[in-house]
Amino acid sequence: MLLYFTILAHHIFFSLIVYRLDSHDPRSYKKEQMPPRKKPRQSSASTSSTPQPPDKVVDYYNFYDAPRPFKNPQWHNNKRNKIFKQVMAIERERERSALEAFKSAKQRLADARNGEVEVSAEELQQLEQLPESLNLTNWFTIECPPSLLPPAKLCDITGLAANYTDPRTRLRYNSLQVYDVIKTLQPSSVQQLLAIRRSETVLR
Amino acid sequence: MTNLFALPEQLKVIPDGSDIVNSVKRQVAPNTPIVIDNGTTQLRADYADAQSPSLVVRNEGSRYKERRTNRNMMVYGDALELDSASKTQSKIPHEQGIVTSWDMMEHALDWTFLRLGLETTPPPIVMSEPLCNPPYPRSQMSELLFEAYSTPKVSYGVDSLYSFYNSHHMSDGLIINTSANTTSVVPVLDGRGIFSTCKRVSWGGIQATDLLLRLIQLKYPAFPAKVTPIQANHLLTNYCTYADDYSEFIKSMEDPDQLKKADCVIQFPYNATIPEGKSAEELERQAEKKREAGRRLQEQAAKTRVEKLVSKEAEVKWMEQLREKKNTLDPKAYLRKVQEEGFDDEKDLENFYKQTLKTLRKARERDLGVDEAAEKEEPKFTLVDIPDVQLNEEELKEKKRQKLLKAGYDARMRAKEEKEAEANKIAEKARQDAYEKEHYFDRWLQKLRDDYNQAVSRQKDKERMKYALADRKSAAAQNRMRNIADLANEGKAEGPSQKRGRKRKDEKDADDDNFGAKDSDWKIYKDIKNENDSEDEEEEAAQLDELEAKLLENDAQFTLQDTRQSKLKAQRRLLNTFYYGGDDPYDNEEEEGEHAETPEQIKLSHQLHLNIERCRVPEVLFQPSIAGSDKAGLVEMVNHVLKSFSDHDKSRLLGNVHLTGGYAGISNFDNKVYKALSPIVPVGSAFKVTRTPDPRYDAWKGMAKWARASEGVEGWVTKEMWDEEGPDRLEARGAYRHALTW
Secondary structure (H helix, E strand, O other): OOOHHHHHHHHHHHHHHHHHHHHOOOOHHHHOOOOOOOOOOOOOOHHHHHHOOOOOHHHHHHHOOOOOOOOOOOOOOOOOOHHHHHHHHHHHHHHHHHHHHHHHHHHHHHHHHOOOOOOOOOHHHHHHHHHHHHOOOOOOOOOOOOOOOOOOOOOOOOOEEEOEEOOOOOOOEEEEHHHHHHOOOOHHHHHHHHHHOOOOOOOO | OEEEEEEOOOOOOOOOOOOOOOOOOOOOOOOOOEEEEOOOOEEEEOOOOOOOOOOEEEEEEEEEEEEOOEEEEEEEEEHHHHHHHHHHHHHHHEEOOOOOOHHHHHHHHHHHHHOOOOOOOOOOOOEEEEEOOOOOHHHHHHHHHHHHHOOOOEEEEEEEHHHHHHHOOOOOOOEEEEEEOEEEEEEEEOOOOOOHHHHOOOOOHHHHHHHHHHHHHOOOOOOOOOOOOOHHHHHHHHHHHHOOOHHHHHHOOOHHHHHHHHEEEEEEEEEEEEOOOOOHHHHHHHHHHHHHHHHHHHHHHHHHHHHHHHHHHHHHHHHHHHHHHHHHHOOOHHHHHHOOOOOOHHHHHHHHHHHHHHHHHHHHHHHHHOOHHOOOOOOOOOOOOOHHOOOOOHHHHHHHHHHHHHHHHHHHHHHHHHHHHHHHHHHHHHHHHHHHHOHHHHHHHHHHHHHHHHEEEHHHHHHHHHHHHHHHOOHHHHHHHHHHHHHHHHHHOOHHHOOHHHHHHHOOOOOOOOOOOHHHHHHHHHHOOOOHHHHHHHHHHHHHHHHHHHHHHHOOOHHHOHHHHHHHHHHHHHHHHHHHHHOOOOOOOHHOOOOOOOOOHHHHHHHHEEEOOHHHHOOOOHHHHHOOOOOOOHHHHHHHHHOOHHHHHHHHHHHHHEOOOOOHHOOOOOHHHHHHHHOOOOOOOOOOOOEEOOOOOOOOHHHHHHHOOOHHOOOOEEEHHHHHHHHHHHOOOOOOOOEEEE
């Protein structure tokens, strides 16, 4: 109960400050009437014990303590996030099983048509519709295949057309004056320049 | 300079000042859907009845604990910029285009609903998702929306399709959507996207910004200001452009004048005040003060000198008086008198008297400005030539002293003579030169030219050698190593190197190879010395400058354009234009010294020159190999998409090529696409490329339009369906399939 009051006190305090700042807004009254959101987070106790006036501009944008009447009070997300790689692994697996299902259905359809296996009329109809209902398009199938055109050879320093390649640094260059620049380069900047077109030396 | 642009001092996005609590709730009809365009970099949201979204923020949030007050903080969007703690601990919900960070997504939704002033459970939600979003993130999003917010129904759709729907309603066309992370091509027939044939590459605004940033950093490694990604993005969207034909463009850029025309100068903010700068007057005053002090010191020294002189003179007078008494007094009384005055005996007095006289004379001479050394005649070394036997002990000592003095004197004389001889020689040479110049001018000039050319080629050789030695495996470096080994083996008669190289000639004389007999032999030590002998170089450069000056004066054919400096300038003109938009402002830096930083120079040093990069970065979309990617370019992508359609459908698609996405705002994109795609358009086919003025909000507007319109009836998943069937079945039966797709 004490905790409840302290939270309430905090909210009144906070909204009063806000009210002072923007007294034309009638809604700031309304806010303090609303019961605070029941939060599953334990940390709220420590914060409300010593309410302090916001001293930084960013504090006005802090919505940690703002009541959320639109939210399910029972909701508590305790799931761990899957990183991109894991999501892709799941997608990969889905792609594989979808392909397999498609192949086996096709096989079964062929067998049924040849009369090797007997299927009911209902199932035959289902099998015939399968290619349309099975969605084989996924994250990977829309990835564009590699280019078939020869890669452009451009000067690594200037971006002009490259007529030459320096055998020592493997940098491409446009003319003698660019070569003079290449001669002065440190190995690290040579690698950075090569990294622009992903041709740097990678140590594994 | 015509194309000088200032970079805004504040490139941060500053929140508009309306925070959560003060957000003004708009009156909307009940059940008006909330439309959320959940982009990788930008979140746009509002109720569907708005013309354009009122909430447009960076899609990035931060949850942290304030260190000092121990308060829990939760900030979303542009307000992140307000505090360093929120900035450093910020996270984005997306990873490579799909949502992976669900707690951050929850904060984003919390924030959105708070800002929209939502007080009950949310209305239906229209949400955007990436092309071919995997089922996992979709089910996670549904769980969040249905379980955490109890949304009655949800619809997911692809942003590019919505954008197309906004401009062209339910017609045919080809969408080229280039957004933050990806670029995709989606064919649309009868207003419905055909996903089975669409294509995507991982190149978008983020990658282009990164490339531009890296190019800038490599072009100006010593740039005084730190270029941030936000600034780089500003440069990309404002100054980069598509070249109609890139190969033609870079060919034209090889001309420095054309390059200068394309040059964009970006002035970064700088602080022009020179730290602890002193004005000229102040410096003058200081110097005056110093001079004054010096003068005073000199005066003081002269004064003390005079005083000393006076006292010394008094002393001499007093001693002379004392000595005069010798004649009047008897020896004993005189000795007593002398001892009374503080001397040991008569001899002591005499010594002291002589010494004082000597110092007095010297001081007078100095006052008169007479150089004692020059004045001095040749000292007499009387005892040096007398044999020792004829001398007593004291004289022997004196002889030894004289010998030493004589040696020193002789050495001085010799040096003097040599100096004179040298001066004579130079004078003689100059005279000879002048004589030759006067009488045989042509020959003289030819010789001068030859000398100059030789010196230039020598310098070039030296530079080449220096570069060759930098590589351990070069022939020059190997040769040097061999020479070192040879020299080290010199002492050992049976060294293996005896049989090699230089020594082969003198093999008959194995013990003595006559090394050093010729002056050129010693050059080898100079050759193996690897250090930069900058002194030598400076000397040679000075010599070359002298020759150049002479040639400029006398040779009519040798003009200012022929000097080394201007030749170098002409040679580096293209690169100087590339780096500095003209001449190298740091060319004369060495002469001025490092303290000569004027405000003008500081201003120049804070300037970025964008010229070739302006087209090089956007061009990657069409030629990914520029950025080292083996992926297909946009034209190939469109080809891939088109090849599965009939000629009739191709014409339907190409008749309406729609450009959209956050990265599509770069200037000349529509023209470039038109020019690039023209060759692959079948003969007789319709072909049109359109781009909306602000492609950023297209998708949101389309979503809102769809949500308001009659088409928006189908394509929803309700909470009842979710509760009953669960994510897997919904996915399996294609319940999420959007109305705008086939």
